[in-house]
Amino acid sequence: MRSDDCGGKGRLLRHKLAVKHKDGHDIPVSFSGGIIYDQDQEIATFGLFTDLRALKQIEEDLEQTHNMLMQSEKMAGLGRLAAGVAHEINNPMSGIMLYANLIQEELGDDHHLNEDLQTIIREAERCKVIVADLLEFSHQTNYEMNPVALNDVIHKTITVLQHQPIFHNIEVIMELEENLPAIYGNSIRLNQVVMNIIVNGAQAMEGNGKLHILSRCRANHDINEIRISDSGPGIPDDLLEKIFDPFFTTKATGEGTGLGLSVSYAIVKEHKGSIRVNSSPESGTTFILRFPVVMDTLTGENND
Ligand SMILES: Nc1ncnc2c1ncn2[C@@H]1O[C@H](COP(=O)(O)OP(=O)(O)OP(=O)(O)O)[C@@H](O)[C@H]1O
Numbered sequence: 001m002r003s004d005d006c007g008g009k010g011r012l013l014r015h016k017l018a019v020k021h022k023d024g025h026d027i028p029v030s031f032s033g034g035i036i037y038d039q040d041q042e043i044a045t046f047g048l049f050t051d052l053r054a055l056k057q058i059e060e061d062l063e064q065t066h067n068m069l070m071q072s073e074k075m076a077g078l079g080r081l082a083a084g085v086a087h088e089i090n091n092p093m094s095g096i097m098l099y100a101n102l103i104q105e106e107l108g109d110d111h112h113l114n115e116d117l118q119t120i121i122r123e124a125e126r127c128k129v130i131v132a133d134l135l136e137f138s139h140q141t142n143y144e145m146n147p148v149a150l151n152d153v154i155h156k157t158i159t160v161l162q163h164q165p166i167f168h169n170i171e172v173i174m175e176l177e178e179n180l181p182a183i184y185g186n187s188i189r190l191n192q193v194v195m196n197i198i199v200n201g202a203q204a205m206e207g208n209g210k211l212h213i214l215s216r217c218r219a220n221h222d223i224n225e226i227r228i229s230d231s232g233p234g235i236p237d238d239l240l241e242k243i244f245d246p247f248f249t250t251k252a253t254g255e256g257t258g259l260g261l262s263v264s265y266a267i268v269k270e271h272k273g274s275i276r277v278n279s280s281p282e283s284g285t286t287f288i289l290r291f292p293v294v295m296d297t298l299t300g301e302n303n304d
């Protein structure tokens, strides 16, 4: 405070410090202080410590909001592109399937080329599934929205998945809050979201580890949250911002198309919800889904 360097003689302005909490972690504070003089005589000093935790939180929230906005803009652009490509591919694909089927009928089941034709048809069908995903991603599909119980969605997904070989050595821990209020949505689409995230988790753990699924109501019963955590290797920081991009995959060709999360992202947006991810090599990956609860008083309006 006696030097001239920090805001003038006798003053120390907004100096960033860290104060140790009794449990050992640092609390960021801002310190301002000064010397009170009587003529040239120092007679007192004073100091103000301001706890910066709330401010830090606001800054982090702002940054996250900014990132989410960037992501939705990017998605909108990619969505238009994807929809265009999907429509273009749909017609020739239908042609390929139609003619392959015609040839197959003509040649009969016993023909030695039948297996090759089956392959053509199967691969063309795979393309159609990808195209359907793309259209989904770009909001080019319509579906009915109803009040949905998220716990039912989770149960249904697990029932389907638990018999898949990749889940045999995965311990599934469910912690579902009872009497969760309904959200407004389409249970088949929501199934798809939960399934994509769970399958990703299982694949990341290579079939060995713990999958933790939690549901709860938050924020004064306004929001339902689902957290899906795996004990896998986590997602490297530099890939985190790419995982929701269509066709981004780290999996081998044929194993993943990279559409799972981009489609999930689009579906969650259609449900006025949010999707976030936390990941680290130590704790694995957690996907956090949030959906607004259906207001009881508005059910008439919402059921339209
Ligand atoms: N739980 C997870 N742990 C580690 N990495 C993950 C996890 N979930 C997603 N990822 C990463 O994000 C990428 C994109 O996931 P996404 O579901 O969109 O596509 P995919 O699983 O590769 O292919 P698809 O879902 O189309 O079969 C994955 O390839 C993987 O690298």
Ligand SMILES: [Mg+2]
Pocket (backbone or CB within 6 Å): 196, 199, 200, 256, 260, 261
């Ligand atoms: Mg996937």
